[in-house]
């Protein structure tokens with residue numbers, strides 16, 4: 488493994504480390520194996536668990552939330568659901584602590600095998616906050632540290648700084664009133680705390696500045712996990728704020744000892760495109776950088792871009808849906824049935840404008856992607872879509888009518904809904920949804936329009952080029968959902984049968 492491997496100067500690890508919708512990463516090392524979990528909000532299954540032995544190649548081995556009752560999402564509003572987990576390991580047991588705002592609150596899940604199954608979860612009662620961290624002191628006493636955020640009542644939305652309490656993990660009972668331990672270095676929204684015992688000190692690392700362009704990571708330390716904490720000399724010690732670096736919004740980090748004994752920080756960030764670096768179609772992704780220690784304080788290297796080789800994802804539907812399929816508020820296995828090399832989705836009248844569409848999808852992992860599927864719509868209406876949330880989605884949909892198939896391309900963003908329609912001969916139709924990145928030559932207005940979604944269909948030797956729409960509306964900045972793009976298959980009504988799904992990605 489050399490820095491050249493992924494093309495970044497001084498970047499031995501790929502960046503993004505976990506491409507696509509993978510925010511709020513938390514990492515743990517157990518023996519020589521690494522595990523990362525990320526947030527999933529309204530999607531099920533929740534909380535993917537990724538595994539690596541070299542920090543370069545990551546495989547998703549499972550999800551923490553595989554049973555809907557663990558997370559109790561119901562019809563949770565977009566942007567709520569499963570937020571910011573922390574993964575830790577003690578005495579052979581993995582722990583994931585997470586907040587489900589408007590759902591179960593703060594919950595701790597455990598497993599002896601991180602691939603699952605994970606426990607039903609123990610609710611930590613009385614903790615008003617998000618982004619919980621879990622740590623044990625030298626005597627084995629567990630501490631929960633979180634970002635105080637009032638989640639209900641008259642003071643809803645108020646930020647209370649970083650709170651901490653000792654906790655009995657067996658019962659979920661707090662052993663004391665949460666105490667305020669730090670309010671950060673003065674930027675808004677001190678959140679995402681993690682506590683680490685290193686040498687003589689307990690380090691409290693937090694995010695500040697909000698999850699957009701002002702995001703950063705700050706540090707304080709104490710000789711006790713309870714404080715008092717002394718702020719580091721150069722906070723935030725990691726931020727892309729006020730820079731034109733290709734990776735922006737970097738923050739919400741977690742530290743771990745890397746394969747070469749170095750300290751690594753995983754964090755979230757976005758990759759904005761466009762001449763003004765304005766729009767991030769893939770949402771918040773997981774990145775990594777190196778941290779060195781100077782006079783007992785962490786110093787972070789800038790986060791370098793080092794994308795992987797293009798990815799091709801081919802699904803043949805010859806077995807159950809794998810753990811990379813996700814669906815809003817319902818399990819993919821409830822929505823789609825795999826049978827005879829095809830995926831069958833029954834529509835229930837819900838559309839992509841609804842909270843629970845009959846849609847199953849996979850994260851868009853690269854800027855450019857060509858995705859396609861072949862549909863049989865002789866018994867229903869459905870298609871191929873890219874979804875940011877129920878307010879932001881583009882799709883290509885087919886339905887049988889008379890002696891042919893009517894194909895509709897649709898763009899839906901707040902205040903706008905536009906459709907383009909054509910007809911193809913009866914029989915199977917291949918639907919295409921491509922994200923493309925025009926590379927403008929020189930300085931031009933086109934530099935802003937850095938991302939398009941192209942919707943087209945083919946059947947019986949005929950092609951319908953229906954629409955080419957601006958992709959910027961389906962981005963972290965515009966949709967403002969905490970998630971990212973998910974490309975997938977859906978039915979509106981009747982039964983739609985999909986043969987094969989393929990997504991070929993590249994970074995340009």
Ligand code: 6LW
Nearest residue numbers: 570571618678679698739
């Ligand atoms: C998360 C908070 C944040 O709880 O966004 O980037 C929230 N940071 O720490 C949702 O991901």
